[in-house]
Structure formats: structure tokens, C-alpha cells
Amino acid sequence: MTQLTLDMILEGEPYASVEPHHMDELSLQEVIVDLNVGSILNCGGHSYPREFWLDLMTRIQDKAKETPNQIPVLYGIDAIHGVTYTDNSTLIPQQIGLACSWDTSMVKSLAETAAYEVRASGIPWNFSPVLDIARDPRWPRFWETFGEDVKLVTDMGSAMVDGYQGSGDEIDSVHVAACLKHFLGYSVTLSGKDRTQAWVPERQLREYFLPGFEEAINRGAKTIMVNSGEMNGIPVHVNPAILTDLLRNELGFQGMVVTDWEDIKYLVSRHKVAATYKEAIKMAVDAGIDMSMVPTDLEFPVLLKELVEEGEIAEARIDESVRRILQLKFDLGLFDAKVPSLDDYPDFASAEARASALEAARASIVMLKNENALPLNGGERLLVVGDNANSLNVLNGGWTRTWQGVDPQYNTPDMPSFLEEVQSLFASVTYMTNDQFLTSRGVSADHVIAFLGETPYTETPGDIEDLYLPGNQIEVIGKLGELTVPTSLILAEGRPRTFGELPEGIDAFILAMLPGDQGGRALVDVLLGEHNPGGHLPFTYPRYPSAHTTYDHKYTDMMHIDFSTNAVNPLYEFGDGLSYTKFEMSDLSLSADTLAVGGTLEVSVVIKNTGELAGSDVIQVYVSDSVATITPSVKRLRAYRKVQLDAGASQEVQFSIPVQDFAFVGIDNEWVVEPGVFGVLIGDMKETLIVK
Ligand code: GLC
Numbered sequence: 001m002t003q004l005t006l007d008m009i010l011e012g013e014p015y016a017s018v019e020p021h022h023m024d025e026l027s028l029q030e031v032i033v034d035l036n037v038g039s040i041l042n043c044g045g046h047s048y049p050r051e052f053w054l055d056l057m058t059r060i061q062d063k064a065k066e067t068p069n070q071i072p073v074l075y076g077i078d079a080i081h082g083v084t085y086t087d088n089s090t091l092i093p094q095q096i097g098l099a100c101s102w103d104t105s106m107v108k109s110l111a112e113t114a115a116y117e118v119r120a121s122g123i124p125w126n127f128s129p130v131l132d133i134a135r136d137p138r139w140p141r142f143w144e145t146f147g148e149d150v151k152l153v154t155d156m157g158s159a160m161v162d163g164y165q166g167s168g169d170e171i172d173s174v175h176v177a178a179c180l181k182h183f184l185g186y187s188v189t190l191s192g193k194d195r196t197q198a199w200v201p202e203r204q205l206r207e208y209f210l211p212g213f214e215e216a217i218n219r220g221a222k223t224i225m226v227n228s229g230e231m232n233g234i235p236v237h238v239n240p241a242i243l244t245d246l247l248r249n250e251l252g253f254q255g256m257v258v259t260d261w262e263d264i265k266y267l268v269s270r271h272k273v274a275a276t277y278k279e280a281i282k283m284a285v286d287a288g289i290d291m292s293m294v295p296t297d298l299e300f301p302v303l304l305k306e307l308v309e310e311g312e313i314a315e316a317r318i319d320e321s322v323r324r325i326l327q328l329k330f331d332l333g334l335f336d337a338k339v340p341s342l343d344d345y346p347d348f349a350s351a352e353a354r355a356s357a358l359e360a361a362r363a364s365i366v367m368l369k370n371e372n373a374l375p376l377n378g379g380e381r382l383l384v385v386g387d388n389a390n391s392l393n394v395l396n397g398g399w400t401r402t403w404q405g406v407d408p409q410y411n412t413p414d415m416p417s418f419l420e421e422v423q424s425l426f427a428s429v430t431y432m433t434n435d436q437f438l439t440s441r442g443v444s445a446d447h448v449i450a451f452l453g454e455t456p457y458t459e460t461p462g463d464i465e466d467l468y469l470p471g472n473q474i475e476v477i478g479k480l481g482e483l484t485v486p487t488s489l490i491l492a493e494g495r496p497r498t499f500g501e502l503p504e505g506i507d508a509f510i511l512a513m514l515p516g517d518q519g520g521r522a523l524v525d526v527l528l529g530e531h532n533p534g535g536h537l538p539f540t541y542p543r544y545p546s547a548h549t550t551y552d553h554k555y556t557d558m559m560h561i562d563f564s565t566n567a568v569n570p571l572y573e574f575g576d577g578l579s580y581t582k583f584e585m586s587d588l589s590l591s592a593d594t595l596a597v598g599g600t601l602e603v604s605v606v607i608k609n610t611g612e613l614a615g616s617d618v619i620q621v622y623v624s625d626s627v628a629t630i631t632p633s634v635k636r637l638r639a640y641r642k643v644q645l646d647a648g649a650s651q652e653v654q655f656s657i658p659v660q661d662f663a664f665v666g667i668d669n670e671w672v673v674e675p676g677v678f679g680v681l682i683g684d685m686k687e688t689l690i691v692k
Pocket of ligand 1 (some may be wrong): 041042078127183225260261585
């Protein structure tokens with residue numbers, strides 16, 4: 001039930017292991033043999049070669065064999081966009097970038113590759129996916145999610161779990177145990193800052209925050225990590241209503257629940273709901289946690305044992321958690337597996353894996369404006385502006401080789417930054433920092449690209465005081481808009497930072513939501529038309545910091561200062577995304593105009609590529625409810641399909657939508673479908689359905 005961070009068995013102090021990192025034999029003996037610690041996580045602050053990981057795992061598991069029961073140690077890692085802490089692994093877009101693809105089968109396939117490379121590192125447990133939904137662009141973990149919509153998060157999350165775990169209860173040697181996080185209600189703090197208080201009424205909790213977890217649990221997810229925050233004044237780590245009544249008794253979760261980082265101790269030092277560490281342990285174990293991510297003290301198992309000896313915690317309760325942990329170790333085959341050797345995984349960081357990461361990076365790029373500016377032909381004299389333009393780190397974001405992802409020394413070798421890729425493919429490229437551009441007088445270039453956005457961050461270090469783009473970037477955007485030559489803005493960021501209006505004078509706007517190691521190549525492929533962009537926003541892009549609403553807002557959110565109802569005025573809408581070709585949709589038709597509550601609606605629509613180039617578009621089917629006992633959203637996404645069409649081709653696309661999908665959580669906090677008049681919307685087409 002005790003999980004310690006790797007630092008605890010390396011030479012040196014926690015967060016300050018002696019370089020080059022190496023095992024501290026005495027600590028290993030004390031942790032594994034004396035204390036019988038059953039789980040270890042994380043790296044010692046940065047990524048390692050695969051050889052290091054395999055040697056480490058061998059030493060840990062050999063030490064475990066010296067214990068009476070020889071129970072193998074369960075190792076967990078954050079491989080959240082590929083195997084972040086194994087050198088040279090294949091790094092794919094972060095979840096927000098994957099969500100821009102709207103392609104769940106691609107997400108599943110990428111997760112399979114990531115699982116393979118995690119196992120190739122000797123590790124069987126991945127703290128991924130994040131199933132929180134990103135309702136607040138201020139939140140620093142926005143980019144770790146699949147966006148703001150419940151259905152998209154649910155579909156993508158389950159695809160990722162399927163990819164990580166494979167099918168069936170046993171998890172074989174090329175799959176890993178997934179970890180759904182962070183259960184529950186973690187992403188909507190009042191302040192928009194990480195791990196601060198959240199108020200989430202039960203109705204909203206059930207309608208927006210639970211479905212992604214519920215579906216993934218039903219798909220067999222093996223583990224869950226708990227939200228570090230406090231919801232409605234109760235830290236989730238001590239809330240049996242969430243961790244036992246809801247998770248175990250209502251959802252029937254059988255797997256293992258692990259705390260987040262140091263969260264039992266934080267009950268004393270942060271939340272102040274326990275006076276002592278020992279009291280906090282009792283509260284958390286009583287609430288329903290199975291394993292404590294301690295992760296830097298040796299007291300937890302000692303205090304827990306005392307609590308059992310003092311009768312404060314029943315041994316049967318310990319057995320419950322131990323059984324779940326052992327079951328997971330059995331399901332992962334840890335009892336009979338040997339630690340792999342280097343050549344057991346020949347496809348680690350393979351060319352195919354790199355190619356699929358490039359495809360994913362391309363699919364993650366969203367083009368939001370293009371007025372005859374792109375694509376380019378490579379012969380243009382380019383001016384590239386942007387302090388971040390030559391950084392690979394800004395394309396990967398946090399959790400990249402180091403926790404915060406800011407240290408280039410561990411970057412994957414031979415991966416080009418955006419600027420490097422542009423320089424290798426364009427004959428004439430001039431580069432300017434923000435300041436050089438702002439102080440320059442006139443530019444001699446055929447096209448000017450400003451590459452702006454955010455530098456990497458995650459968790460509390462990523463908290464912000466202001467949603468506007470930081471530093472002098474707004475001025476750069478303003479000056480870019482005044483140039484008379486064609487201009488493009490590229491934002492590489494983890495959350496939609498605001499900059500007010502996009503100046504008319506900027507001809508093209510491209511969004512790169514942390515596309516990963518291949519992001520530089522993918523962006524230049526889009527600039528050159530090698531890839532026809534097909535990404536679509538999985539979130540609403542706000543125009544101003546204090547004017548953000550999600551697409552599934554309520555009608556009252558539209559109230560404006562002049563009493564009109566057009567206050568909802570985002571810069572770009574959920575689902576937006578352009579292509580170098582054009583698509584038209586027509587002939588929306590429903591299989592019926594009246595259906596019973598238990599019925600299924602068949603929707604069909606024709607999509608045509610009316611442009612000159614092959615490309616993809618995402619058909620999005622929304623349903624609106626005209627009257628309901630709980631205020632209805634203006635619309636909810638109920639189905640979608642990504643469609644690839646050659647120039648001139650058209651296709652009839654069908655959707656089957658159970659009327660049950662129109663349900664919402666009602667007055668008594670139960671899911672309900674109410675008869676009434678519904679709208680079925682695709683693009684600017686709308687048909688009406690009556691549910692009896
Ligand atoms: C971190 C994060 C969590 C991560 C865990 C282990 O604090 O909140 O997402 O999986 O600790 O690194």
C-alpha cells in the first residue's frame with residue numbers, strides 16, 4: 001500500500017539525487033526488505049536510457065525476491081504523451097493535441113505504441129489518461145485533457161485505455177495498466193489555479209465530470225488516481241461518498257485506487273482536515289484509497305501498521321486494498337515475468353512509431369484562418385519571428401524528459417524545432433526575436449511568420465494570473481497585422497491564451513496544441529501544403545479573458561450588456577477548423593420526426609469536397625433540447641465522424657443516435673430523458689425531432 005518515488009532508493013536526497021543517478025543499496029534494502037514497500041514511481045528528475053531503466057527494474061525485482069513472500073514491486077510512470085522519461089522514446093502530441101484530431105482510432109493506436117515503449121522500459125503501469133474535462137482555459141493542466149466536451153473526452157479516454165491495456169483482464173507484455181485521473185472534479189477550481197478549491201454540485205459532477213471515468217471503468221481500466229483538490233470543502237482523498245459510495249458501490253469499480261503526490265500528508269499541511277499524519281492516514285484509508293503515493297517518507301507503512309494494531313483500522317480493510325494491489329500485479333503477470341532485456345522490444349522508437357507520431361502531429365494542427373496566404377511553395381523569402389521558434393520544448397510541453405519539460409539537454413536527438421525545420425526547407429529564412437521584430441523598421445520578406453505561444457509548464461508552476469498571452473507577444477501580433485506582406489500567426493500553447501481580436505492584417509492563423517517531437521515537421525508540412533490540415537478545436541477559444549463560455553453553455557449565458565442574447569462571442573468555436581479545400585454539407589435527414597424515449601434516431605447527411613484538394617473534415621451532430629426541467633444547454637455534441645474525401649467526391653454519412661443519449665441529469669440527480677421537441681443540428685442545417 002506504500003508507493004515511494006525513485007529518489008528514495010537512489011544515492012542522495014529526494015529531488016536531489018547524486019548524478020549520475022545510481023542505486024543506494026542501503027536504501028533499497030531498507031525500502032524493499034525492511035519496509036516491504038510494494039510500489040515505486042517516477043524518475044529521479046529526468047529521463048534515462050532504456051538500459052538504465054532495465055537495470056534498475058532488475059535490481060528492484062531481485063531485491064523483492066529476498067522478501068519472505070517474494071511479491072514483485074509495481075512500478076508506475078507518467079508516460080502521458082509517449083514514454084516521457086525514457087531517452088529517445090517516441091513522443092506524440094499531448095492529449096489536447098490528440099483531441100484536435102477527433103480521431104479515436106488513431107488515439108488507440110498511438111496508446112498501443114506508447115504501451116509497448118513503456119513495457120520496453122521494464123515498466124507495467126502508466127499514469128494516463130487524464131479524463132478531467134477542460135472547462136476553464138486558465139487551468140494549467142488544460143492541455144493534459146481531451147478538451148471541454150464530455151463525449152469527446154469519453155470517447156478519446158476509452159480509446160486510450162483500450163490502447164494501453166489491450167483486451168481482456170490479463171495485461172500482456174506489450175500492454176500496460178492504465179490509470180484514470182484525477183478522480184473527481186479536479187479541473188474546475190474557482191480560481192483556475194491547480195489544486196485550489198472547487199465547488200461542483202452533484203448534478204454537474206454526474207453530468208459533466210463522471211461520464212468519462214464511468215465509460216473507462218466499464219472498459220476495464222485497472223487503476224484510478226485521486227484528485228488532489230478539495231471539492232465542496234471536502235478533500236477528495238477523505239471523501240467516502242466519492243471514493244467508496246460512488247466509485248465502488250455505484251460504479252462497481254474493482255480496480256486499485258492510488259492517491260496523487262503526497263496527498264495524504266497534504267491533508268495536514270494544506271487542507272487542514274487532520275491534525276497529524278497518522279490521523280490523515282486513517283481518514284484516507286477509511287475513505288477508500290488502496291495505495292498512498294507517499295512518496296518521500298518512510299513513515300506511512302509504520303503508522304498504518306500501528307493504526308491496525310491499535311484497532312483504528314480493521315485488518316479486513318487492509319486485506320481489501322492488498323487484494324486489489326496483488327490482483328493488479330497478477331493481472332500484469334509480474335509474478336512470473338522476468339524484467340525484459342533490451343532486445344526483447346526491437347520496435348522501441350521504430351521508424352514506424354516515429355511515422356505515426358508525425359501523422360498524429362499533423363492531425364493535431366488546426367488552421368483557423370487562411371485568406372490566400374497558405375500554402376507556401378518553399379521559394380519564398382521568409383521572416384520567422386518568435387522567442388520560442390527555435391525550441392523543441394515548446395512543441396512538447398510539460399512532462400517531457402523532465403517534469404516541467406523545460407530542459408533541452410534531455411530532448412530527443414535529431415528532432416527539429418519549428419525554425420530548424422523551416423530553415424531546412426526554405427531557401428531564404430531570416431529570424432528575429434520578439435524584441436528585434438518590435439524594434440525593426442520594415443521587413444524585406446515575401447511572408448512573415450510569427451511563432452508565439454507558451455513555454456512548457458504543468459501543474460501548479462503553470463498557474464497564471466492573466467489569460468492574455470504573456471510578455472510582448474500581443475505587441476508582436478499587433479505589428480504583424482500592420483505589415484503589408486502576407487503574414488501568418490502560429491501559436492504553440494497548452495491552453496487558449498487570449499490576444500483580443502486577430503488583426504485583419506494577419507492572413508493566416510494556425511494553432512499547434514503541443515504536437516510533440518514531430519511538431520516542427522508537421523507545421524512545415526502544413527505551411528507547404530504537404531499536409532492538408534484537418535484539425536478541429538476540442539475547446540472554445542475565448543476572445544477575451546473574462547468572456548469565456550464553453551460551447552455547451554446555457555441560454556442565459558448569452559445575455560449581453562444591451563439585453564441582447566449575443567454575449568457568447570468566442571474568437572473560435574468548439575469544432576472549428578479549416579482545410580485547404582472546401583466542404584459542403586447538405587441533405588440532413590432524420591429517420592423519423594417522432595420517436596419514443598427508447599428509440600434510436602438515424603441521421604444522414606451528405607458531405608462534398610467542393611475544392612481542388614483531397615482533405616478531411618469532421619461532421620459534428622449536435623442536439624438541442626427546447627424545454628427541460630433542468631435548463632438545457634444550447635446544444636450538445638451527440639455524434640461525430642472524421643471523413644476523408646478526394647477533390648470533388650461526396651459521401652452520404654449515417655449516424656445512429658439512441659434517444660437515451662439525449663439524457664441529462666435531472667432534478668433528483670438521476671439521468672433522465674424527457675419527451676419534448678429536439679433540434680438535430682449539422683453545420684447550419686437543423687431538423688426537428690419530437691420525443692414522446
Ligand atoms: C503529479 C500529478 C499526477 C501524476 C503524479 C505522479 O503530481 O498530479 O498527474 O501522475 O503526480 O507523477
